[in-house]
Amino acid sequence: xxxxxxxxxxxxxxxxxxxxxxxxxxxxxxxxxxxxxxxxxxxxxxxxxxxxxxxxxxxxxxxxxxxxxxxxxxxxxxxxxxxxxxxxxxxxxxxxxxxxxxxxxxxxxxxxxxxxxxxxxxxxxxxxxxxxxxxxxxxxxxxxxxxxxxxxxxxxxxxxxxxxxxxxxxxxxxxxxxxxxxxxxxxxxxxxxxx
Numbered sequence: 527x528x529x530x531x532x533x534x535x536x537x538x539x540x541x542x543x544x545x546x547x548x549x550x551x552x553x554x555x556x557x558x559x560x561x562x563x564x565x566x567x568x569x570x571x572x573x574x575x576x577x578x579x580x581x582x583x584x585x586x587x588x589x590x591x592x593x594x595x596x597x598x599x600x601x602x603x604x605x606x607x608x609x610x611x612x613x614x615x616x617x618x619x620x621x622x623x624x625x626x627x628x629x630x631x632x633x634x635x636x637x638x639x640x641x642x643x644x645x646x647x648x649x650x651x652x653x654x655x656x657x658x659x660x661x662x663x664x665x666x667x668x669x670x671x672x673x674x675x676x677x678x679x680x681x682x683x684x685x686x687x688x689x690x691x692x693x694x695x696x697x698x699x700x701x702x703x704x705x706x707x708x709x710x711x712x713x714x715x716x717x718x719x720x721x
Contacts, residue, residue: 529580529583529584530579530580530586530589531580532573532576532577532580533564533567533568533576534580534586534589535577535579535580536562536567536570536573536576537558537560538558538590538593539576539579539593540560541556541558541559541560542558542590542594543593543602544560545597545699546597546695546696546699558590572604572605575605575607576604578608579592579604591613591617592607593607594700594703595612595613595615595617596610596612596613598696598700599615599616619663619665620665623665623669623706624706624710624711624714626663626665626666627665627666627669627706627714628717628718630662630666631714631715631719633656633662634652634656634662635718635719637652637656638652640719641715641719644670644676645674645676645679645680647680649684649686650680650684650686650689650690650693651676651680653670653676654667654693654697657693658689658693664696664697664700665700665704667697668697668701668704669706669708670715671697671698671701672701672704672708673708673711673715677694677697677698680694681694
């Protein structure tokens, strides 16, 4: 059986950890390259976990998705990732993302009269507040941002420094990994907010 080598597993982990934790590093832009070296990897006490993770996947994209699913769920240690069900839950969401997006929009539409009201800022944009209250999914916020770029305005206008910086970073950093048919998502928005 083909598996991903332990160092490769570690390299992707390092790239995605940097991606989600730093402001400047973009894993997709730099093609998951980091300064990680095999020599330092083999000295690590947790190298066995990366071997186990590598054995679970045949293709790099599946390994990337595994790490992304864990990082967006705030599971950051590789040993914990092996015991957590973040990846399974993430896969189910992604497989039904259009349906989930539509259901989240219907929930949001119960609170506002127009789509644009989702971006009204009290402390945070309304749509982000609903995510923080666990009424909608993070993926929905990311898709709405891909459609509207509402985060640009929010980042300029929000001065709150306790919750917003981390939430803003998570939404932005997760964006490249949510690959959906944007024309289809736009149709769903129009269906929900114009019917």
